[in-house]
Amino acid sequence: GAVVSQHPSWVICKSGTSVKIECRSLDFQATTMFWYRQFPKQSLMLMATSNEGSKATYEQGVEKDKFLINHASLTLSTLTVTSAHPEDSSFYICSARDLRFGESSGNTIYFGEGSWLTVV
Amino acid sequence: SQQGEEDPQALSIQEGENATMNCSYKTSINNLQWYRQNSGRGLVHLILIRSNEREKHSGRLRVTLDTSKKSSSLLITASRAADTASYFCATDSLQAGTALIFGKGTTLSVSS
Numbered sequence: 001g002a003v004v005s006q007h008p009s010w011v012i013c014k015s016g017t018s019v020k021i022e023c024r025s026l027d028f029q030a031t032t033m034f035w036y037r038q039f040p041k042q043s044l045m046l047m048a049t050s051n052e053g054s055k056a057t058y059e060q061g062v063e064k065d066k067f068l069i070n071h072a073s074l075t076l077s078t079l080t081v082t083s084a085h086p087e088d089s090s091f092y093i094c095s096a097r098d099l100r101f102g103e104s105s106g107n108t109i110y111f112g113e114g115s116w117l118t119v120v
Numbered sequence: 121s122q123q124g125e126e127d128p129q130a131l132s133i134q135e136g137e138n139a140t141m142n143c144s145y146k147t148s149i150n151n152l153q154w155y156r157q158n159s160g161r162g163l164v165h166l167i168l169i170r171s172n173e174r175e176k177h178s179g180r181l182r183v184t185l186d187t188s189k190k191s192s193s194l195l196i197t198a199s200r201a202a203d204t205a206s207y208f209c210a211t212d213s214l215q216a217g218t219a220l221i222f223g224k225g226t227t228l229s230v231s232s
Contacts, residue, residue: 034219043208044163044222093162095219109212109220113162 003027004096006112013119018082021115023050023094029074030096035067038091038114050077050094084119091116126209126223133230139196141226143209144189151212152185153220154194156205163208166194201232 005024013019023033031052036044048069049057056069066088068080077096081088093114126143133139145152154166169176169185169192176183182195196203206227210220 036219036222041227043224046219046221049219091160111163111165116160 003098004094004110004112006094006115008115009113010116011118013084013117015085015119016083018080019084019117020078020080021092021094021117023077023079023096023112025075025096025098025110028096028098028100030077030098031074033071033077033094033096034109035069035077035079036093036095038093040091044093047079052077081117084117086119089117089119126207126226128226129224130227131229133199133228135199135201135230135232137199137230139199139203139228139230141194141207141228143192143194143223145192145209145211145221145223146190147211147213147221149187149211149213152183152192153210153212154181154183154192155208155210155222157208157225158205166207196228199228199230201230204228204230 003026005026007022011019033050035047037047038044046059047062050069050071052071052074058064066082071077091114093112095109095111097109131139149171151168151170153168155163156166157163167178167181167183169183171187180197185192192209206225208225209223212220
């Protein structure tokens with residue numbers, strides 16, 4: 001089953017409004033979560049690294065005041081798209097790293113199911 | 121940020137044929153992973169190959185890794201229509217605070 005859950009799966013909002021997307025780690029605690037954006041027919045672009053209890057680290061070109069990230073607990077990070085515009089319409093996907101079993105366990109990153117945002 | 125190129129960008133084949141996709145990356149890695157994504161859906165993890173491995177198999181998938189050339193290939197044998205999807209490589213430095221970095225992807229279309 002899914003170990004990282006994202007909600008909502010899809011959302012439609014009006015221009016100028018804000019929308020919040022949640023990312024939860026279900027089976028483990030995640031001090032770090034990652035947010036990606038994917039435009040149609042393109043790859044996943046890392047937007048920011050969400051750090052529990054501290055400020056997020058944003059990739060170059062990503063507006064931190066527009067994409068607010070809050071990581072208030074070890075199992076939840078939220079991405080809020082503020083004053084959304086049609087060009088913000090995209091697929092947003094989060095991931096979290098499970099460090100319980102150490103690096104030798106292999107894959108330690110799990111992805112949420114993604115959230116489709118349409119701004120009208 | 122993105123690691124690099126994948127080629128081809130698009131690949132169309134017939135059922136039963138093999139499909140080969142290549143991925144190049146720029147930085148040092150601990151492992152490289154391949155993902156599949158059906159149109160409009162989330163990611164499906166296919167296979168992980170560590171930096172000290174050169175080849176790995178999983179069912180109809182064969183992955184190679186050449187760290188000297190910073191490149192990897194994914195081979196899907198005996199392709200099926202259900203293999204139609206986009207395929208991405210992603211590199212992991214395995215540092216606790218770092219994310220997977222994705223390549224640009226290959227769109228595979230398998231016709232029956």
